[in-house]
Amino acid sequence: MIIRRPPDIPSSEITPESVYVDRRKFIQAAAAGAAGLAVNPSALAGLQAPTAQSQEIPPRFANMRSEIDEALNSYEAVTTYNNFYEFGTAKEDPARNSGDFNPRPWKVTIGGECNKPGEYDLDDLMSGITMEDRVYRLRCVEAWSMVIPWYGFQLSSLINRVEPTGNANFLMFKTIVRPEEMPGQRQAILNWPYVEGLRMDEAMHPLTILATGVYGMDLPNQNGAPLRLVVPWKYGFKGVKSIVSIDFVERMPLNTWQRQNSVEYGFYANVNPNVSHPRWSQARERRLPSLFKNHPTTMFNGYAEQVQHLYAGMDLERWK
Ligand SMILES: Nc1nc2c(c(=O)[nH]1)N[C@H]1C(S)=C(S)[C@@H](COP(=O)(O)O)O[C@H]1N2
Numbered sequence: 623m624i625i626r627r628p629p630d631i632p633s634s635e636i637t638p639e640s641v642y643v644d645r646r647k648f649i650q651a652a653a654a655g656a657a658g659l660a661v662n663p664s665a666l667a668g669l670q671a672p673t674a675q676s677q678e679i680p681p682r683f684a685n686m687r688s689e690i691d692e693a694l695n696s697y698e699a700v701t702t703y704n705n706f707y708e709f710g711t712a713k714e715d716p717a718r719n720s721g722d723f724n725p726r727p728w729k730v731t732i733g734g735e736c737n738k739p740g741e742y743d744l745d746d747l748m749s750g751i752t753m754e755d756r757v758y759r760l761r762c763v764e765a766w767s768m769v770i771p772w773y774g775f776q777l778s779s780l781i782n783r784v785e786p787t788g789n790a791n792f793l794m795f796k797t798i799v800r801p802e803e804m805p806g807q808r809q810a811i812l813n814w815p816y817v818e819g820l821r822m823d824e825a826m827h828p829l830t831i832l833a834t835g836v837y838g839m840d841l842p843n844q845n846g847a848p849l850r851l852v853v854p855w856k857y858g859f860k861g862v863k864s865i866v867s868i869d870f871v872e873r874m875p876l877n878t879w880q881r882q883n884s885v886e887y888g889f890y891a892n893v894n895p896n897v898s899h900p901r902w903s904q905a906r907e908r909r910l911p912s913l914f915k916n917h918p919t920t921m922f923n924g925y926a927e928q929v930q931h932l933y934a935g936m937d938l939e940r941w942k
């Protein structure tokens with residue numbers, strides 16, 4: 623773990639609600655997880671609440687919490703307030719509408735500029751790769767944020783395994799297209815599949831992970847089961863979910879939100895309090911479950927020390 627505490631968030635800013643403990647809720651959530659939560663979000667029904675509630679942090683996450691020094695969002699918040707347009711556009715839609723989605727078995731097609739392209743079974747692809755718990759702040763572009771205990775592995779270990787060639791400057795990720803299981807894909811909400819990209823050095827950075835779980839359990843469908851990207855210094859939309867293909871490419875891929883609205887969204891999507899979104903300031907953020915913008919937003923989402931060298935010399939207003 624190399625996550626450090628963002629320097630400018632005094633502990634007094636941490637929402638008081640998030641500190642209290644509700645042991646019973648966590649035990650229920652853990653039991654639901656063991657009973658197959660990943661394929662049946664309706665198991666969560668009894669846990670869903672309109673506002674996120676906190677729960678006791680499982681012992682396994684206690685250290686990470688102290689390293690990032692911000693309270694974790696509750697399991698309910700993390701799994702019932704999502705963006706995943708394949709299941710609808712409202713924040714509660716993914717939890718509600720993803721019950722028919724089948725994340726196993728799963729294959730990932732790896733192609734383009736690499737020596738070992740192919741269709742890999744997810745379990746084979748991950749065999750021998752070290753899994754780790756990581757706590758990252760996810761910061762959505764609509765200026766809300768959550769602190770989420772992910773489980774996954776460094777994207778770099780997968781990249782090294784398939785041996786990119788010298789022409790591999792970018793990675794392009796795609797979400798599965800399965801309209802029969804993803805009701806949102808039956809409509810032209812976005813141009814399916816959802817596409818995202820990273821520059822090779824961003825993809826190789828040790829903070830960049832492919833997550834397979836959250837709170838020590840497999841990812842629920844609404845969070846991008848069985849495999850999704852987590853890039854902690856970028857806005858939430860970089861975190862492409864339910865990934866079925868990864869291509870090594872020479873030229874910068876056109877990611878979904880840039881294609882959709884290039885005035886508002888770019889390729890880099892680095893969290894930047896100094897650059898306003900055309901429709902709102904990005905200087906402050908709302909840390910769920912607060913209703914207010916109670917947090918100052920930090921450059922690169924608080925990870926500047928670790929990642930700013932990647933963008934040295936770039937005009938970050940232009941390359942938003
Ligand atoms: N396939 C796909 N991936 C997606 C999205 C989406 O609509 N479809 N939404 C993105 C956005 S806008 C955000 S903020 C994050 C939310 O991730 P979370 O639900 O795990 O918090 O997922 C991202 N990944």
Ligand SMILES: [Mo]
Nearest residue numbers: 762763858859
């Ligand atoms: Mo987002």
